[in-house]
Amino acid sequence: MTRTISLLLGTTVALSAATAAQAQELNLYSSRHYETDERLYSDFTDLTGITINRIEGNADELIARMGAEGANSPADVFLTVDTSRLQRAADMGVLQPLENALLEERIPANLRDDDGMWFGFSQRARIIFYDTERVANPPQTYLELADPAYEGMICIRSSTNTYNQTLLAAMIENHGEEAAREWAAGIVANMARDPQGGDTDQLRGLVSGECDISVSNTYYMARAIRRDVEALSAEDRATIGWVFPDQGGNGAHVNLSGGGIAAHAPNMEAAVAFMEYLASEQAQEYFSAGNDEYPVVEGVAIAPSAMELGEFEADDVSLAAVAANLPLAQQIFNDVGWE
Ligand SMILES: [Fe+2]
Structure with a gap:
């Protein structure tokens, strides 16, 4: 008898808890x-x-x-x-x-x-950063990053990185498969080093002199502006400039x-x-x-930190359409040997 009651009580408690949890x-x-x-x-x-x-x-x-x-x-x-x-x-x-x-x-x-x-x-926008002392004419578009004029100058992270996958998928959407493939091959040819590290490391590469041009999401730079980030102090950042690409064209990739x-x-x-x-x-x-x-x-x-990077035109391509190109982007990365 006692056992039955306690079981029933237990059931009641459990049920009301479940009902409360629902809401x-x-x-x-x-x-x-x-x-x-x-x-x-x-x-x-x-x-x-x-x-x-x-x-x-x-x-x-x-x-x-x-x-x-x-x-x-x-x-x-x-x-x-x-x-x-x-x-x-x-x-x-x-x-x-x-x-x-x-x-x-x-x-x-x-x-x-x-x-x-x-x-x-x-x-978040994925944009071009560069060293203002070593680069007089930074690329103004994503396509220009693949220009042979920038051979051995570019730092960008690996193709396993989702930000790069979505960027290439957007290049396919905006310029077609062949142009995107040529672009990816051109980037590989222009790399200053094998892809390594995260977006912040690409910025640090500008400071160390290993890289002249890098690609990184805006918030990594804005974060360094807002608060202390190792090896990206105000002094470290003094010669880092940036370009919101494709202004007047497709707009910066977001x-x-x-x-x-x-x-x-x-x-x-x-x-x-x-x-x-x-x-x-x-x-x-x-x-x-x-x-x-x-x-x-x-x-x-x-946020003021993001505002410091300035206003820009963002690419308004449908990101759902871009996402449909992700498998092809991965294939292109493999084909061109972007590590
Ligand atoms: Fe991130």
């Missing part, structure tokens, strides 16, 4: 790991009363985990950086489409998937950090509320202030 929890699978994100999440909880359970990890591991968990996955929202990873998650079937008037109104169409599988929440609703989200209402929150004025400001990126929503304040 008040959000399971976030995230490969973002930036310092301001804490605030981003706690503000959402303050605003909505919804607690966020964060499962963090490498994007590909999280995608594999969601796939393996299948219909039982507790994942509600998947957040990551780079369009290539957002698209990979969509291709692997771990996201579901979301039709949402607010997101569609606030986020420009070229910065989200046509079917609502993923949405960009912040942007990439995204963003997210989508998990295919089997158990807390759908909370998931949608969180996605809408990420497009809010408040969250959009944090993306910029915290990680020196550009908001996706027009009119939201850009």
Whole structure:
């Protein structure tokens, strides 16, 4: 008798906990790991009363985990950086489409998937940096980076890097396969060294003199402007100049950090509320202030560090269309021997 009661009680407690969880929890699978994100999440909880359970990890591991968990996955929202990873998650079937008037109104169409599988929440431009003392005429376009005039001068990271994969995929979209292939081969011919390190290391290569020209995402430079970054002090950076490529043409290539609703989200209402929150004025400001990126929503304040790099025209090519070229981009990298 006693046993039955306690079992029943246990059941009741478990059920009500599950019901409460339904309304008040959000399971976030995230490969973002930036310092301001804490605030981003706690503000959402303050605003909505919804607690966020964060499962963090490498994007590909999280995608594999969601796939393996299948219909039982507790994942509600998947957040990551780079369009290539957002698209990979969509291709692997771990996201579901979301039709949402607010997101569609606030986020420009070229910065989200046509079917609502993923949405960009912040942007970063991939641009040209150079040493102003050694380079009198820096390249003004991505195509010019492959000009033989810059032989042995360029530092850029490996083709395993998703930022480069998306850049080449955009070159294919804007200039066609043959031109993109020639371009990639030209970059390999112009490399100052075998690809190594991250984006910050390409900037450090300018300081050390190993590189004359480098390619890096804007926020790495903006971060160095905002706070101390080893070997990129104000003095170190004194001779670093930059070019937003293709101004007057296609515009500078931008990439995204963003997210989508998990295919089997158990807390759908909370998931949608969180996605809408990420497009809010408040969250959009944090993306910029915290990680020196550009908001996706027009009119939201850009962080002073990012502003120091100056205004520019961004390429408004559809990143979903660009993402469709990713397999071909990988093949071209292999063909031209871009390590
Ligand atoms: Fe990065």
